[in-house]
Amino acid sequence: MSLKDYQSEVLDRYEAFLHAWRAQAEANPGTRQASRLAFEQCTQANFGFRIPYHAPEALAADDVPVVCLRVPTGGGKTVIGGHAIARAKRALPLGERSLTVWLVPTDAIRTQTLRVLKTPGELLYRELRTLFGEVAVLDIDEALAVPPSVLDGHDTIIVATMQAFKQADTERLAVYRANGALMEHFRGIEGSGWSLVEALALRRPFIVVDEAHNQGSELAFDTLARLAPSAVLELTATPDRLHQPSNVLVSISASTLQSEDMIKLPVDMAVHPDWRIALREAIAQLGALQREADAECVATGEVLRPIMLLQAERQQKDNPDAMTVDRVRAALIDEFGIPAAQIARSATGVDELVDVDAAALRFVITSDKLREGWDWPAAYVLMSFRGSSTQMALEQVLGRVLRMPQVTRKQHEALNRAYAFAVSSNIAEVAATLRDGLVQAGFERQDINDLVRTVMPQADGAEDLLRQNASVSLSLPMAGDAVVLPDFSQMPDATRKRIEGKLDISPETGSMTLRGQWKPAEQKALQDAFAGTTAAAGLERAFNRLAAPVELPVQTPSERGEAFSLPLLAWSQGDWLVDLGDAPPLEGTLALGEIDPLLDEAAYPRELETLQRRRLQMNDAGRLHLDPLEKLDVQMGLFGVRDTASVEDLLWTLEQHLSAADLEPDELSAWLSGVLRHLQEARGFSIDELAYRRPRLREALGERIAAARRMGHRQRFLDLLGDETQMSADARLQCVFKSGRYAWDSLYNGFITLPKHFFPQIGNLKSQGEEFECADFIANRLDGVRDWVRNIERKHGAFSLPTSKQRFYPDFLLRMQDGRMLVVEYKGAHLYNDPDQVEKRRIGALWARRAGKGFGFVMPKQKEWSAIQQALDDMRA
Incomplete structure (x- = not known):
């Protein structure tokens, strides 16, 4: 699979939530609290605090889990959604053949989604068939006549707009009307006039809501409830924060996408009041980028042809000289000599992108937005003739210049960022508009101050520029281990609207960001919304x-183009060098003969399956009523007669799902035969029962194999540590921090300044607690520090060391004025002697020995900051 690290982590966390929901539902039957308990449990693990769960009223009665994955523009939401189907099937599970209803906001996005799911050669087409085998992808017209054999024989995805299902008067839509073509789905069920919605509801579909921020309303959730979903997954860049809040389970930051080469950042911005000068500079920038692209091609072989997006003005009665789409095209041709073949227009009444020659295209002109679904990562330069464009209009084009071509960082730095030019005399206004556009593209307000850089600042307006773009972030108050959100229910609507325009709430980062000027009455209203919490002092x-007066920022080492490097712990054999965690001796075949094949009641409980006895009856409106009596681990749709199962078929299915590179096929087959024999002969399961419950059986066997795999890896790792001569830590294999190579989930927003950080941002550091106190000691009290890095756990490009279980990411990396490098991992006293922490200290000391003079590792405990100073003194000695 070609998933990026962050995409795999998003999917892992979603699957973990579904497992937690299922466990809570089984442990607390009938309470309808599984979604809330699982969400709070998982947000505690993901963010370090619990976030309140907001159950949509229409889905609350059945406790359907509804969560949101927040992924900004360019982050690959569609790919994540496709893989999420496989994770949901594995965790819930959805049955041997899953049914997914994939809802999108517009017909253009529906067409684009169908294309990537159905077209051979598309990435998601290949990956879905790797995950599932045969996949049936249907549009709504095909679904209206789909026979049961398709749904029974394939994992099926139905792609439709929300509008195809969303209507207060349901009789007006085809999906709710009686449909004779679907009668076979209801064999054995009394009644007549069944609809597609009822046929889908029988099978409890998994629902993916793409671009969920465009769907949010009570009617949208009423619509989802009619489909009797097993789970609902929202995918969006901009979740609802205040009105009908999305349950954000995972949030991806701009820095994460940048560090994984998904997007171009920062955006370099320049303005001029004369459109001819601004356009001339933009064209010059495009030419410079083409020269950089030619050099990149020589160095790497990648062919790249940067293009420019031009945002024209609308036709205006009071401004006959407005730079409309046609006037911009004429100016490019007549005043700058651009060949007409290099220009395409995409606006009302004209769409020249349909048949455009990609090899010739260099300029695309639009007005408010480009044709939906158009995606061209080679777009590098945005030229706007509308300095005060609306946020939404700007986001439509700004998002198009952010995607990185080939999802690969370029050797020439100019090709790793985007460029924006605007016709305006107010650089602060344009900078604010660009930043608002990035927020609309899904980036956190707290993150974007460093993502738009003015490259032609007005010297006499620098302070005004900073003033107009000033913002302050602070932590949301806590109640125990749960984050507290403001209560706007008693606030007048007019006041609320004014405050919402200057306030961004981000529950998943535990922060809020204030910007602009606040009148005393507005300040009091916000403080009242947090009444009864500890927010008052922070808000003040x-x-x-x-x-307060705005201070000009001082450039950090990363902004000056410097690098911060640390050697990795490596395994060597001659000239061959690899990270110790990837050393060939750690690979090995798993001996299944040594794994117990006997599944007892604890590993594979024997439960009554009640799904097949689910009641079906007509409600007062003459429609199918589904009484929710089913168990949680079986998908709907088993009302027809199933073929008699066979041992051979079950064995083949289990082998297909459990096979792996470290398992010998013949040994796996023999081991699984022993498992089935024991379950049949010793525990009395029939083969039909086992086949019916095969998802749970597959899960139990997978857990047992995974446990044995972890044990084998641990032993091989400990054996490998016995010979240090094969290990090294030097400049041949390094972790290198530099601009654009630092990912975080949230930013430090405390009021105590922490100077000397290598990057302008400090990631994943709370404003209180022992880790913060350690950072404060390093930044403000430790002598001789040149710079330091807050190292972020499980982020691409972060510094890590392997252990027998998994990699660990030390908390802080220090570089001293005299060149010494110290790695600091802080641990509270209650964890210090835990076996895992003892092993970390052993590995850290090994790394320091192999790195040699000038390198050290220390694990202070219980605020013993003197241990850091002592470690530095020992290195000097």
Whole structure:
């Protein structure tokens, strides 16, 4: 699979949530609290605090789990959605053949989604068939006549717009009307006039809601409830925060996408009031980029032809000289000599992108937005003739210049960022508009101050520029281990609307960001919304900071183009060098003969399956009523007569799902035969029962194999540590931090300044607690520090060391003025002597020995900051 690290982590966390939901539902039957308990449990693990769960009223009665994965523009939401189907099938599970209803906001996005799912050669087409084998992808017209054999024989995805299902008067839509073509789905069920919605509801579909921020309304959730979903997954860049809040389970930051080469950042911005000068500079920038692209081709072989997006003005009665789409095209041709073949227009009444020659195209002109579904990562330069464009209009084009071609960082730095030019005399206004556009593209307000850089600042307006773009972030208050959100229910609508325009709430980062000028009445209204919490002092400091004089920022080492490097712990054999965690001796075949094949009641409980006895009856409206009595681990749709199962078929299915590179096929087959023999002969299961419950059986066997795999890896790793002569830590294999190579989930927003950080941002550091106190000691009290890095766990490009279980990511990396490098991993006293922490200290000491003079590792405990100073003194000695 070609998933990026962050995409795999998003999917792992979603699957973990579904497992937690299922466990809570089984442990607390009938309470309808599984979604809330699982969400709070998982947000505690993901973010370090619990976030309140908001159950959509229409789905609350059945406790359907509804969560959101927040992925900004360019992050690959569609790919994540496709893989999420496989994760849901594995975790819920959805049955041997899953049914997914994939809902999108517009017909253009529906067409694009169908294309990537159905077209051979498309990435998601290949990956879905790797995950499932045969996949049936249907549009709504095909679904209206789908026979049961398709749904029974394939994993099926039905792609439709929400509008195809969303209507208060359901009789107006084809999906709710009686449909004789679907009668076979209801064999054995009394009644007549069955509809597609009822046929889908029988099978409890998994629902993916793409671009969920465009769907949110009570009617949308009423619509989903009619489909009797097993789970609902929202995918969006901009979740609803205040009105009908999305349950954000995972949130991906701009820095994560940048560090994984998904997007171009930062955006370099320049403005001029004369459109001819601004356009001339934009064209010059495009030419410079083409020269960089030619050099990149020589160095790497990648062919790249940068293009420019031009955002024209609308036709205006009071401004006959407005730079409309046609006038911009004429200016490119007449004043700058651009060949007409290099220009395409995409606006109302004209769409020249349909048959465009990709090899010739260099300029695309639009007005408010480009044709939906158009995606051209080679777009590098945005030229806007509308300096005060609306947020939404700007986001439509700004998002198109952010995607990185080939999802690969370029050797020439100019090709790793995007460029924006605008016709305006107010650089601060344009910078604010660009930043608002990035928020609309799904980036956190707290993150974007460093993502738009002014490359032609006005010297006498620098302070005004900073003032107009000033913002302050602070932590949301806590109640125990749960984050507290503001209560706007008693606030007048007019006041609320004014505040919402200057306030961004981000529950998953535990922060809120205030910007602009706040009147005393607005300040009091926000403080009242947090009444009864600890927010008052932080809000007061935030308002004071917004009103205080703005200081010009000092460039950090990363902004000056410097690098911060640490050697990795490596395994060597001659000239061959690999990370110790990937050393060939760690690979090995798993001996299944040594794994117990006997599944007892604890490993594979024997439960009554009640799904087949689910009641079906007509409600007062003459429609099918489904009484929710089913068990949680079986998909709907088993009302027909199933073929008699065979041992051979079950064995083949289990082998297909459990096979792996470290398992010998013949040994796996023999081991599985022993498993089935024991379950049949010793525990009395029939083969039909086992086939019916095969998802749970597959899960139990997978857990047992995974446990044995972990044990084998641990032993091989410990054996490998016995010979240090094959290990090294030097400049041949390094972790290198530099601009664009630092990913985080949330930013430090405390009021205590922490200077000397290598990057302008400090990631994943709370404003209180022992880790913060350690950072404060390093930044403000430790002598001789040149710079330091807050190392982020499980992020691409972060520094890590392998252990027998998994990699660990030390908390802080220090570089001293004299060149010494110290790695600091802080642990509270209650964990210090845990076996895993003892092993980390052993590995850290090994790394320091192999790195040699000038390198050290220390694990202070219980605020013993003197241990850091002592470690530095020992290195000097």
